[in-house]
Amino acid sequence: MRRKALTLLTLMLCISLAACSGRKAPAPITELYQGKTFRDVQKSSYHSQIYTVEKGDTLYSISWKSGQNYQDIAHLNNIRPPYNIFPGQRLTLKKPSRSISKKSNNRTGLSSNSKTNQAVDPPKKQAYGGSNTTVKKEVTASSSSKFPNKITAWLWPTKHSVSRGFANTEHGNKGLDFNGNLGSPILAAAAGKVVYTGDALRGYGKLVIVKHSDSFLSAYAHNDSILVKEQQWVRAGQKIATMGKSGSDTVKLHFEVRYKGQSVDPSRYLPKR
Structure with a gap:
């Protein structure tokens, strides 16, 4: 009986030593730290498929930071000129892939009326505004028609080098x-x-x-x-x-x-x- 107990103890010790030898060095810091850096937060906010509008945002500023065409964002979210948006409104920045489009239909685009209309501060007319209604299919005239198709000349923005x-x-x-x-x-x-x-x-x-x-x-x-x-x-x-x-x-x-x-x-x- 004593010999069996000694044999069992030796076997357990060998198993323990084998498990410890599996990792030759301490776990790297990247495996232990699960937080986000400032760069991660900034990148994820503008480069994910969904962006939540913050105070001071316009469709143009969002498109600027995300690298997307403002017209594409407007089309994806059924927003007409003059492209008014609300703080708290959720905007789709990129067209969802086919694999997730069916699952995300009810969670992308504009937020519900109860959420988008709850502005904390009085919004600027252009920075926010707009509505959640679906855009009608008929074509309407917009301010974009005033812009030229081609820019005839560019000038330097400053005299400095x-x-x-x-x-x-x-x-x-x-x-x-x-x-x-x-x-x-x-x-x-x-x-x-x-x-x-x-x-x-x-x-x-x-x-x-x-x-x-x-x-x-x-x-x-x-x-x-x-x-x-x-x-x-x-x-x-x-x-x-x-x-x-x-x-x-x-x-x-x-x-x-x-x-x-x-x-x-x-x-x-x-x-x-």
């Missing part, structure tokens, strides 16, 4: 940076309508977005002061802001151009100096 160029990489610079003086004028690079002014987009500081056509948008970031309002039409070369360092450590202008929601190199369109 480029300090950092465009880089078409995952974490590269999505526009042109200009170092300058506090208060230097910032000019509209082409004629169009101001579709966003504010500082709700992280990393851009005080920002102005101008719509030039159904395909082109331009953005002017880190301003000190903004001299235009949303829905205002501006001409090419018009002063729309002054250079500052909002959202930045140094005074500069970050200038971007997007074509159908995608970042493009602004130097391809700007005239040679």
Whole structure:
């Protein structure tokens, strides 16, 4: 009996040693930490299929950060011009894949009336607004018909030289940076309508977005002061802001151009100096 107990104890010890030898090093930190970094949160909010509208958002600012065409987002969510949205409203940013479209039909698109109408603060007319009703099929005239099909000329947004160029990489610079003086004028690079002014987009500081056509948008970031309002039409070369360092450590202008929601190199369109 004593010999059997000793044999059993030896067998259990061998099994225990074998299990411990399976991992030669401590578990990596990545296996232990299950939280999200700031970059993870920022990326997931704008790059998932569903986005919840926050205070200060417009359809244009959401499309800008998500890299989607604002017209595609409007179509997916049955939103008509002037593209009004509400805080708390859930928007589909990307068309669901076939494998999940049937399951997500009741959980995507616009939120219920009881949720979208509960605005915490009095909303700005353009930043929010709109309704949850289904869009009628008949074609209606919209403000987008006022935009030209082609932009005839682009102008430099500032007299200062480029300090950092465009880089078409995952974490590269999505526009042109200009170092300058506090208060230097910032000019509209082409004629169009101001579709966003504010500082709700992280990393851009005080920002102005101008719509030039159904395909082109331009953005002017880190301003000190903004001299235009949303829905205002501006001409090419018009002063729309002054250079500052909002959202930045140094005074500069970050200038971007997007074509159908995608970042493009602004130097391809700007005239040679």
